[in-house]
Amino acid sequence: MDGAPTAPETIKEAEQExxxxxxxxHRRNFSWLTERISGVVEQPAPRWWWVAFAITASTATFGLFCIGxxxxxxxxTWGNQIPVGWAWDITNFVFWIGIGHAGTLISAILFLLRQKWRxxxxxxxxxxxxxxxxCAAIFPGIHVGRFWMAW
Incomplete structure (x- = not known):
């Protein structure tokens, strides 16, 4: 065992701080740190946030109106007057199911490979x-249209 440390040498190395x-x-104190972190949620929202919120809320309201x-x-209303087996709704359903499978696959591969950073x-x-x-669960309900007539 050339150059291998002996037991006393290993202990001396381990005792070093x-x-x-x-x-x-910059030697900040805890009050500065608390104010810096909690100030984000405790201060009023900036104007750009309210503009973005208004745009998002109006888009969501329009989407709910369209679904209703x-x-x-x-x-x-989709312009699909002829009954077909694979239309926009079923295609979206399959797309969202595929995205769900992708997320599960990513998680499973990282778990099986035992990645510590996963x-x-x-x-x-x-x-x-x-x-x-x-998202996928929405489409079977939407694709029947007038659901009280679906039988």
């Missing part, structure tokens, strides 16, 4: 899977 870089630089209109009048990616992949399943 490990110096770390401080997590908060389509449920009340039927699938003909935690945040797994969270994102599993959240993607849940939202994709929710």
């Amino acid at each position: 490990i110096t770390r870089v401080p997590l908060v630089l 209109y389509q449920i009340s009048t039927g699938v003909g 935690t945040s990616i797994n969270r994102s992949a599993e959240a993607m899977t849940l939202f994709a399943v929710i």
